[in-house]
Amino acid sequence: MRLAESWASFAPSYLFKSVFVVIACLIAVKLLAGGKRWALDNELPGAPAMSGFGFFIGLSSSFRGVAGGSLVAMVLTLYGKQIHNTVATGAGVGVPITLAAASAMFLPVYRIRHYCRRYRSASYP
Numbered sequence: 872m873r874l875a876e877s878w879a880s881f882a883p884s885y886l887f888k889s890v891f892v893v894i895a896c897l898i899a900v901k902l903l904a905g906g907k908r909w910a911l912d913n914e915l916p917g918a919p920a921m922s923g924f925g926f927f928i929g930l931s932s933s934f935r936g937v938a939g940g941s942l943v944a945m946v947l948t949l950y951g952k953q954i955h956n957t958v959a960t961g962a963g964v965g966v967p968i969t970l971a972a973a974s975a976m977f978l979p980v981y982r983i984r985h986y987c988r989r990y991r992s993a994s995y996p
Contacts, residue, residue: 891935898945905948913951933972938965 901909915921924946932939940961947957 887934890931894931894935894942898941901945901948907951909949910951911949915947915950915952929968929971932968933975939968940965 928939928942928946931942940958943961943964944954944957947960948954
């Protein structure tokens with residue numbers, strides 16, 4: 872989340888629009904045309920690969936400003952899981968992803984305000 876936050880301060884707005892469109896198109900193509908032939912395996916991969924997926928999902932969710940459940944569903948369907956289970960899992964992990972992203976955006980502002988109040992600065996954001 873911090874990585875996305877630091878990139879967001881320097882990146883132009885069209886980059887975020889482009890990332891949103893590309894990821895949404897990937898999800899749409901996978902769900903509409905992929906079917907079972909796009910399945911990579913019948914079992915989920917090990918911890919390192921799942922950590923990589925988690926990093927990608929968290930980063931892209933921060934960029935897009937969404938909870939990430941759609942990406943979780945896409946990854947799980949790539950590994951042969953039923954769509955009902957993937958949608959339920961995606962809905963379940965959406966809350967923790969949202970809370971992590973919100974805290975990553977809120978805490979730096981809170982720290983700056985607290986610092987400015989403590990040391991009696993003239994103004995604070």
